[in-house]
Amino acid sequence: MSNRISVICITGTREKLQMGAMVASVGAATGADVTVFLSMNALPYFVKDSTEVAPSEGEMGRVMDAEPGVPDYKELFQQAVELGDAKILPCPMVMDVLKLSKDDLMDEVGPVTGLTKFLSDAEGSQVFTF
Amino acid sequence: MSEKLVDARDTYCPGPLMELITHMKKAEVGDVLELLSTDEGTVNDVPEWVDKIGHEMVSSEEADGVWHLKIRKMK
Numbered sequence: 001m002s003n004r005i006s007v008i009c010i011t012g013t014r015e016k017l018q019m020g021a022m023v024a025s026v027g028a029a030t031g032a033d034v035t036v037f038l039s040m041n042a043l044p045y046f047v048k049d050s051t052e053v054a055p056s057e058g059e060m061g062r063v064m065d066a067e068p069g070v071p072d073y074k075e076l077f078q079q080a081v082e083l084g085d086a087k088i089l090p091c092p093m094v095m096d097v098l099k100l101s102k103d104d105l106m107d108e109v110g111p112v113t114g115l116t117k118f119l120s121d122a123e124g125s126q127v128f129t130f
Numbered sequence: 131m132s133e134k135l136v137d138a139r140d141t142y143c144p145g146p147l148m149e150l151i152t153h154m155k156k157a158e159v160g161d162v163l164e165l166l167s168t169d170e171g172t173v174n175d176v177p178e179w180v181d182k183i184g185h186e187m188v189s190s191e192e193a194d195g196v197w198h199l200k201i202r203k204m205k
Contacts, residue, residue, distance in 0.1 A: 026144045026175075029151050030182050071145045083151050 003032040004125035006118075012041030014054045014061035014073075016130040021076035023128050028084020035125075036077070037118050038109070039091035042130075044098065045074075046090065046109050074106070081108040089113035131160040139168045139196060146172045147179060150201070154185070157203045162188060165199045172197055 005027040009020040020036065028034040038046055045054050054073075056062045064070045080086035088109045095101070095112060102110050136153045138146035146167040153163055165176065173190065176199050180187050188200035 022144055025148060029144075029148065030179055067142070069141045069145065071141065071148065076144070076148070079148050079152070083148070083155065 003027075003030075005032045005034045006122040006125045006127045007034065007036045008127065008129040009036060009038050009042035010040040011130055012045060012054050013057045014064060015057045017042060017045060017054050017073045018061075018064065018070070018076075020128070020130040021071075021073035021080070023130075024086055024088075025076040025080040025084070028080040028086040031084070033125075034080060034084060034086035035118070035121055036080070036086060036088040037091065037113070037122075038088060039094050043090055043094045043100075046077075046088070046106050047100065047104055048106050078106075078108050089118060091115070131158070131162075133162045133164065136163050136165045138172075139166050141167075141169065143169050143171045143175070145169070147175055150176065151179075154201075154203055159203050159205060162200055162202050165197075165201065167197045167199070168195060170197075172199065176201070 007020050007024050024034050024036050077088060081088060090105055090109055090112050092112050092114050102112055136149055138149040146165060146169050150165050157163060177187050180201055185204045186202040188202050190199045
């Protein structure tokens with residue numbers, strides 16, 4: 001049975017998005033079946049062409065922002081999809097509240113997936129929440 | 131079959147691994163990729179990935195703070 005990883009991103013800070021992106025990209029590249037569920041404050045950072053940078057929680061985020069050698073979390077999520085067939089699923093509740101449609105989000109994100117389907121898919125997988 | 135250099139020096143985890151995978155996708159079976167990394171985690175992470183995917187570690191050496199890992203694409 002293949003390894004399955006579920007990453008739940010709900011926090012809109014640099015550190016948590018970075019860690020979620022790292023788990024998703026490395027997991028997907030290593031052959032795991034990766035599903036990322038985006039909700040709450042994390043989702044707005046996946047709006048297409050948005051240049052808004054997630055604020056730091058602490059010192060680590062500020063140091064990472066200044067270090068060009070740290071991979072960009074958006075690129076890592078894209079690599080998770082391109083290199084490892086990860087799925088990045090936006091939460092319909094947040095999309096309704098923010099009046100977003102699927103076309104407003106990065107191309108790698110979708111389809112819009114409700115909690116019922118996500119929970120069913122996540123059953124029995126490793127779950128990481130950021 | 132050819133040898134290719136993947137220079138991922140000065141990128142941090144998981145940058146070197148992702149660089150390697152990107153180049154590995156474009157390489158042909160039998161090609162050897164030499165990954166340069168200054169990230170110490172690479173020394174354990176890359177062989178773990180190589181083993182899981184089924185490629186072959188050819189060598190792993192450190193010189194002046196730079197790790198040189200050679201990997202042969204097997205499939």
